[in-house]
Amino acid sequence: MTSSVEDHGVGWSSLWDSGESDLWDRGKASPALVDIIEHESDLINPLNQNGSRKKAIVPGCGRGYDVVMLALHGFDAYGLEISETAVKEAEAYALAQIKSPSAYHFRSGEHRQGSRGSATFLKGDFFSSDWAFTEDIGGSTKFDLAYDYTVS
Numbered sequence: 001m002t003s004s005v006e007d008h009g010v011g012w013s014s015l016w017d018s019g020e021s022d023l024w025d026r027g028k029a030s031p032a033l034v035d036i037i038e039h040e041s042d043l044i045n046p047l048n049q050n051g052s053r054k055k056a057i058v059p060g061c062g063r064g065y066d067v068v069m070l071a072l073h074g075f076d077a078y079g080l081e082i083s084e085t086a087v088k089e090a091e092a093y094a095l096a097q098i099k100s101p102s103a104y105h106f107r108s109g110e111h112r113q114g115s116r117g118s119a120t121f122l123k124g125d126f127f128s129s130d131w132a133f134t135e136d137i138g139g140s141t142k143f144d145l146a147y148d149y150t151v152s
């Protein structure tokens, strides 16, 4: 029996639709990414030299934990998801967390003051380029940082 890449997308979407995201959902941002973003802040500065925000993308972002964490650290962060349900859950999660962030977004467990970027979620297949030509991604397909944790 063979299965195509398109079938994988349908498979992921049906897992989201049937409420089975707890199979992989660890419920918080990746601790190693939080570490790098805070520890290597000279190397991974969220701002360009002219003060504009850098753009980050997380393909297969699930509920959007890493997207929100990056936004809280000053990036304009984008999450890409093949599942419409995941996009909706991520949008609801981001709305609540940007207002009142959980401790796990910060290395010290404490909320760091600083300006926040935005968290935007897009529905699309990472392996197709369609999503890269929507206006939702701020007019340019260039990203400064990409982070993938088990997209597929």
Ligand SMILES: C[S@@+](CC[C@H](N)C(=O)[O-])C[C@H]1O[C@@H](n2cnc3c(N)ncnc32)[C@H](O)[C@@H]1O
Residues within 6 Å of the ligand: 008, 009, 012, 013, 024, 025, 026, 059, 060, 061, 062, 063, 065, 080, 081, 082, 083, 086, 124, 125, 126, 127, 148, 149, 150, 151, 152
């Ligand atoms: C194992 S989960 C990891 C989710 C998230 N990175 C996390 O750490 O919670 C993989 C996610 O990637 C999404 N996904 C799988 N294939 C994809 C594709 N081709 N394009 C976009 N998203 C995809 C799934 O819907 C699922 O939410």
